[in-house]
C-alpha cells in the first residue's frame with residue numbers, strides 16, 4: 001500500500017539540507033495551525049517523510065507528498 005511512497009525515498013531528499021529522508025508511516029498531527037492545507041490533516045494520522053537533521057516532517061496530504069518548507073511539520077524530538 002505504501003510501496004510507492006517508500007520507492008520515492010531513493011530519489012527524494014530534504015529540500016532544505018539535501019539529506020536523505022525517512023518514511024514515517026503513522027504520524028498524528030495535532031498542532032494548531034493557520035495554514036489551510038495543514039488544517040485538512042489536523043487531528044488525523046498521516047504518513048510523511050522525515051528529515052532527522054532538520055526535525056521536519058513533509059506530510060503526504062491527499063496522497064500527494066508535499067515538499068514545501070512552509071508546509072513542513074516541525075517535530076518536537078527528532
Ligand SMILES: [Zn+2]
Pocket residue numbers: 014015016017018019051052053054055
Ligand atoms: Zn533537512
